[in-house]
Amino acid sequence: MKPFKTYNEEKFVIPKTEIDDLIYKTIEIVKNQVVKDIEVGKDVKEKNLHLEILHLLRTEWEENRVETNFVFRVVDKIFRGNQVKKTTYSDVELG
Numbered sequence: 764m765k766p767f768k769t770y771n772e773e774k775f776v777i778p779k780t781e782i783d784d785l786i787y788k789t790i791e792i793v794k795n796q797v798v799k800d801i802e803v804g805k806d807v808k809e810k811n812l813h814l815e816i817l818h819l820l821r822t823e824w825e826e827n828r829v830e831t832n833f834v835f836r837v838v839d840k841i842f843r844g845n846q847v848k849k850t851t852y853s854d855v856e857l858g
Contacts, residue, residue: 782834786824789838790817796845813841 777785797810820837823829 777831777835779831782824782831785838786817786821786834789842790814790821793817793841793845810845813844817841 793810793813797807797814800807800810816837820829820834824834
């Protein structure tokens with residue numbers, strides 16, 4: 764995924780199903796990071812907050828209360844905040 768801060772919805776449209784997948788996969792990535800950090804003994808307070816934000820964002824998205832651009836920016840910041848550099852969305856095991 765090529766990172767970018769925002770996009771012009773008139774020129775580039777992300778389908779709703781893609782945003783759903785983006786939110787879900789980001790939640791899974793953060794969950795995996797929490798598990799790894801617990802195993803190493805790191806503090807996971809910030810990542811737990813990220814998970815809470817993502818769950819709230821997903822609820823708001825499903826009820827059409829937030830815009831696509833907002834969802835994309837929040838998910839991108841959380842993704843970057845977890846410093847996931849080698850992991851991509853396609854590397855996440857879902858199930």
